[in-house]
Amino acid sequence: MNQATFTPPSRLVIASRESALAMWQAEHIRDRLRALYPQTEVAILGMTTKGDQILDVSLSKIGGKGLFVKELETALEDGSADIAVHSLKDVPMRLPEGFVMPCICERHDPCDAFVSNDFKTLQDLPAGSVVGTSSLRRESQLRARFPHLKVEPLRGNVQTRLRKLDEGQYSAIILAAAGLKRLGLGERIRNVISSEDSLPAVGQGALGIEIRAGRPELEAVLAPLHHAESATCALAERAMSRTLNGSCQVPLGGFAEIQGGKLRMRGFVATPDGSRMLRAEHIGDIAQPEALGKLIAQELLKQGAGEILAALND
Secondary structure (H helix, E strand, O other): OOOOOOOOOOEEEEEEEOOHHHHHHHHHHHHHHHHHOOOOEEEEEEEOOHHHHOOOOOHHHHOOHHHHOHHHHHHHHHOOOOEEEEEHHHOOOOOOOOEEEEEEOOOOOOOEEEEOOOOOOHHHOOOOOEEEEOOHHHHHHHHHHOOOOEEEEOOOOHHHHHHHHHOOOOOEEEEEHHHHHHOOOHHHOOEEEOOOOOOOOOOOOOEEEEEEOOOHHHHHHHHHHOOHHHHHHHHHHHHHHHHOOOOOOOOEEEEEEEEOOEEEEEEEEEOOOOOOEEEEEEEEOOOOHHHHHHHHHHHHHHHOHHHHHHHHHO
């Protein structure tokens, strides 16, 4: 559809989880759409997903991050919402038939953040300190680098996780830097962990907008929000994870960045205890991000990633 000739809809409904961070993300997109299309009414439909309801079990044991997405897709399917705003790292690598993600917004800080009331960095934590994280990706890298630390599961929204830290249940916790900054909690970050020390999750820091397939008028509405460079990096990362059948049950990370007109990508697959860590890195063509992601995956498979993945899926 020609961006110059389409007529914006009179009303748009955004489906969103009801956590504070998800609502911030939905409100951010709402405000951007209102600025672009002042004549369009933009509303938010807040929803509670299964992933929000089950908080006493790790994500990897209850079906993975798709639990944060399914209810929103149902709202798209039945017409009660037009678009769904997701943290891209929570979106499964294969969308269900009938859904597309035409818009990936500009990525913010992709890195992990070290949060502690008593220590400045991971290196400062004494042996036996308890570190909380909800991610097998973070856990495997922590255990590989700091085997003297105790890693414990941490679920709940950002505020709940911070409360558990403040209550003394953990010496430190690891969260996504972007989420803390978006919520105005950047002052809680003691140290942003570099991507060299903690390779980010696929898509971390970016927002993805999902719609039902066959709605070109919505693709035209969302086109100004699409950020080509962020999308290029995300396509490479998601292609790597998809080739490896990545999910919450798999400790893997993938991070692509544009450097000097080329696409640099790093990826890893590990055992949850960090005892085996496979890494790959390549430089590729910006115009072929998915080919680079697949190349990284194939390199990891050559190193034995298939054995690790098979053992985790048993």
